[in-house]
Amino acid sequence: MTQPTLIGIDIGTSSIKVVAIDFNGEVLGVINRPISLDVPRPGWSEQNPEDWWSATCAAIRQLLVNIEMPEVFGIGLSGQMHSLVALGANQQVLRPAILWNDVRTKVEANSIREIVGDDALRRFTGNPSLEGFTATKLMWMRSNEPELFDRLAHVLMPKDYIRFRLTDEIASDPSDASGTLLFDVAQSCWSDEMLLSLAIDSELLPTIVESSEIVGSVTRQAADQTGLKEGIPVITGGADNAMAAVGGGVHSPGGLLISLGTSGTVVAPTKSAEADPEMRIHVMRHAIPDTWYLMGVVLSAGAALDWWRRISGCADFDQLVREAEPAKVGSGGVTFLPYLTGERTPHADANARGVFFGIHSGTERAHMTRAVMEGVSFALNDSLQLIENFDVNISEAIAVGGGVNSSMWLQMLSDVMNLPLRTLVPSEGAPLGAAMLASVGIGIFDNISDVAGAWLTNFSIVTLEVSLQQAYDDAYGRYRSLYPALEKIFSDQTFHATSSR
Numbered sequence: 273m274t275q276p277t278l279i280g281i282d283i284g285t286s287s288i289k290v291v292a293i294d295f296n297g298e299v300l301g302v303i304n305r306p307i308s309l310d311v312p313r314p315g316w317s318e319q320n321p322e323d324w325w326s327a328t329c330a331a332i333r334q335l336l337v338n339i340e341m342p343e344v345f346g347i348g349l350s351g352q353m354h355s356l357v358a359l360g361a362n363q364q365v366l367r368p369a370i371l372w373n374d375v376r377t378k379v380e381a382n383s384i385r386e387i388v389g390d391d392a393l394r395r396f397t398g399n400p401s402l403e404g405f406t407a408t409k410l411m412w413m414r415s416n417e418p419e420l421f422d423r424l425a426h427v428l429m430p431k432d433y434i435r436f437r438l439t440d441e442i443a444s445d446p447s448d449a450s451g452t453l454l455f456d457v458a459q460s461c462w463s464d465e466m467l468l469s470l471a472i473d474s475e476l477l478p479t480i481v482e483s484s485e486i487v488g489s490v491t492r493q494a495a496d497q498t499g500l501k502e503g504i505p506v507i508t509g510g511a512d513n514a515m516a517a518v519g520g521g522v523h524s525p526g527g528l529l530i531s532l533g534t535s536g537t538v539v540a541p542t543k544s545a546e547a548d549p550e551m552r553i554h555v556m557r558h559a560i561p562d563t564w565y566l567m568g569v570v571l572s573a574g575a576a577l578d579w580w581r582r583i584s585g586c587a588d589f590d591q592l593v594r595e596a597e598p599a600k601v602g603s604g605g606v607t608f609l610p611y612l613t614g615e616r617t618p619h620a621d622a623n624a625r626g627v628f629f630g631i632h633s634g635t636e637r638a639h640m641t642r643a644v645m646e647g648v649s650f651a652l653n654d655s656l657q658l659i660e661n662f663d664v665n666i667s668e669a670i671a672v673g674g675g676v677n678s679s680m681w682l683q684m685l686s687d688v689m690n691l692p693l694r695t696l697v698p699s700e701g702a703p704l705g706a707a708m709l710a711s712v713g714i715g716i717f718d719n720i721s722d723v724a725g726a727w728l729t730n731f732s733i734v735t736l737e738v739s740l741q742q743a744y745d746d747a748y749g750r751y752r753s754l755y756p757a758l759e760k761i762f763s764d765q766t767f768h769a770t771s772s773r
Contacts, residue, residue: 274343275300278714279335280700280707281328282512283351283430285309285319285371285534288327291703292335292342295716297727299700301338303331310368315375318368321357321433328434332498344500346714347438347490348706349509350516351431353451356409359426359433363442366420369430370409372451373535373571375614375622377408380415384408384453388469390551396465398457398547398555399450403614403622406452410472427476431509438498439488439506444478446557447514457557457564458545483510483559484712484720507713510559512702513537513567519705520670520696521728523560523720528656528666530685530693531701532675536573536648538655540566540664552618553658559709560720566662568617568655573648574675576610576626580644584637593678596641601687601743604639605630607750608647609758617655619755623762629754645681649688650751656689670694671734672701686734688744693734 275294282289287307292300305327310318336342354372359365370376384401385393393401401408406427414421428436429448436442449455449462454472456463460480467474481487486505495502509515513531517539522529529539545564547555554567572579578589586592611624628640660666671693676682686693708723717723 274341275339277339277342277344278707278710279332279344279347280703280705280710281347281349281434282515282703282706283324283434284512285352285373288324288331289703290328290331290335291700291707292339293704293707300342301335302700303335305331317371317374319371320368321365324430324434325437329497332500336499344504346710347504347506348710349431349435350512350702350706351429351434351448353429353448353511353513354404354406355430356406357428357430357433358413358420358424359428360423361425363426366423367417372404373613375403377403377412378622380408380411383411384470388466392465394547394551396456396463397453398545399453400551400620401453402616402620407454407466407470411470424476426478428478432478435487435506435509438490438494440491441488442478443481443487443508445481445483445508445510445559447483447510447559449480450556451511457555460557481508482561483508484709486713505714507710509706509709513539514556514559514565515702515705516672517541517565517705518559518708518720519701520672521724522670523558523724524563526665526667528669530652530669530671531673532573532671532681532685533673534573534575536570536652538568538652538659540659540666542566542662542664546662548658552620553655566659566664568658570610570648570651571614571616572610572612574673576612576648577644579612580641584640592641593680596638596645597680599638599642601740602747603643603646604635605632606635606639606643607747607754608643609754610644610647610651618658621759621762624755625762627754627758645684646747647751649684650748652685653688653748668694670696672696672699682734683737687737687740688748690736690741692736694731695734696728697730697732
């Protein structure tokens with residue numbers, strides 16, 4: 273007897289993750305395939321879209337082998353935001369994808385700000401002009417690779433490229449389009465004003481389709497490569513942060529998602545597209561119709577602790593964290609700024625860099641490890657403080673991502689953010705959210721609320737350690753004082769050139 277199955281695919285920065293879920297929400301299988309990151313120059317970050325496709329095909333084939341008698345009824349997709357996939361008229365990839373964490377486009381980001389102006393950016397897109405956004409990458413390509421730009425026919429995001437390879441259909445969804453700086457977030461359509469201001473042809477951009485709608489079906493060629501059956505419906509899907517929120521049950525106002533992965537995010541759904549007057553916090557369309565979300569981003573979260581693990585000479589992540597457990601709140605006076613690749617929220621400063629402050633003769637590796645974990649937690653709390661300026665009335669918070677597998681870090685997050693946290697077991701995050709939307713797209717459920725109510729039931733709760741509140745407040749105050757004191761140094765070009773060597 274066959275097992276009715278839904279598949280969720282997430283195109284991450286370090287791996288492709290594919291999950292299989294049955295109609296009751298039970299996880300039938302999970303496959304991760306690592307993918308490499310290319311850094312051809314300092315500040316650049318690229319991947320070959322063909323590597324995404326090869327890893328996706330291999331993961332699906334392995335997943336189908338691992339499951340007894342699967343019958344796949346629908347496929348959903350999730351993927352890293354902002355990254356530029358450039359296709360020519362023959363629908364072939366023109367160059368490696370320029371990723372979300374690529375910061376080569378400082379000149380272009382400043383140019384957009386000068387051409388459009390902050391007031392117009394807030395009205396048209398709800399977001400500031402930053403190096404990570406797709407529009408800056410397009411402008412960089414036009415200035416630096418004019419021959420390739422002249423051949424450009426289609427602009428896609430990573431999950432859109434994988435859907436194209438599955439279905440031969442070119443499309444995107446509102447949540448991913450929100451990260452391009454070319455999308456009118458409030459109206460959920462491409463912004464004519466932005467396209468006109470930046471002289472970008474609207475024909476380059478994909479058709480916008482809601483996240484849970486069916487875009488196409490698996491082609492014969494894709495079936496041969498993946499082991500799937502031809503004709504399986506494929507939905508539009510969404511951006512990884514929106515999909516992680518769906519996969520954690522954070523789909524309506526009152527919920528909060530805290531994601532502690534390679535990067536860190538804080539996501540709060542809202543029923544309006546109200547933008548922060550200073551655009552310190554992002555506003556994006558959610559993967560659910562008539563819903564938006566506020567989002568703060570920490571570029572180096574789990575990546576910061578992994579960096580510290582490597583340079584501190586510890587081979588094992590769990591050992592490093594266990595070693596830090598006896599260290600007290602405040603890390604023996606050591607404070608860490610996790611700005612290893614610049615920062616997004618609230619400072620939006622690509623020049624910012626990581627800092628250990630307060631090291632003394634009594635400092636041990638355990639203090640510095642704890643300082644890294646506290647620094648990331650404080651950075652996430654910066655985003656929460658901004659979100660609380662809006663009328664979101666947060667009633668619960670869900671924590672997801674690899675970092676929450678550490679009970680120490682999870683407790684620290686709860687204490688720093690002054691919120692009880694719920695975790696979901698198993699926590700498959702964005703690809704689970706993609707599978708949930710697929711269940712709506714093919715008609716198993718009417719809406720995402722019904723899916724969440726049926727599938728997301730196994731939560732555990734972390735409660736606050738109230739006695740530690742004052743110590744965390746003091747440590748957070750020290751953390752908050754450092755960036756303003758160092759901002760001018762970060763902006764100095766001599767310092768910046770030296771730190772990039």
